Amino acid sequence: MTTPSDVVSFWLNEVGEQGWYKSDPAMDDEIRSRFGAVVEAGAAGELTHWTTDPEGVLAYLIVTDQFPRNIYRGSSLSFSSDTLALKAAKCALSKEWDLRISGPERQFFYLPLMHSENLCDQDRCVRLMLTRMPGAESNILHARAHREVIRTFGRFPYRNEALDRVSRPAELDYMQSGGYGRTLETLRVAA
Structure with missing residues (x-):
């Protein structure tokens, strides 16, 4: 057991x-x-x-x-x-x-919010990462990137195939032009 x-x-x-x-x-x-x-x-x-x-x-x-x-x-x-x-x-x-x-294991309380396709959950995740995991810059960056994807598309386009969802033209463009990696890089440069 x-x-x-x-x-x-x-x-x-x-x-x-x-x-x-x-x-x-x-x-x-x-x-x-x-x-x-x-x-x-x-x-x-x-x-x-x-x-x-x-x-x-x-x-x-x-x-x-x-x-x-x-x-x-x-x-x-x-x-x-x-x-x-x-x-x-x-x-x-x-x-x-x-x-x-x-320590870093605290993040696992926040990741279900980060994995949610709900903008309110995404906002809460970013706040929690900022206030309860200060200095965890990588975690904060990923929280912001996830939120940006949800803010833009309302869902994670890179899940579409697994979930048998039809990708919208803007999602296809996003995936073909770097997807999540591009979002991360854009936020990294802006910081």
């Missing part, structure tokens, strides 16, 4: 910051092998009992927001438990449980 501590220890100590955002098929396979059943349980609503304390919520957010992006990379399933993660994150934020988690 996997525990919240198992998830947190793996993600923080074994994977660590340098591996959190890498596209690594071997890592995806390891997460799938070790935690695939837990991801499925989380998506089925069977892990809400994990959300009763800060470390449990952190584990829940990793399982519902981060791990699906690894084990279902490129598939619509990557986003299948986003609404669960967003709900848990908002509840934890209302209790300020994010402030009881130190």
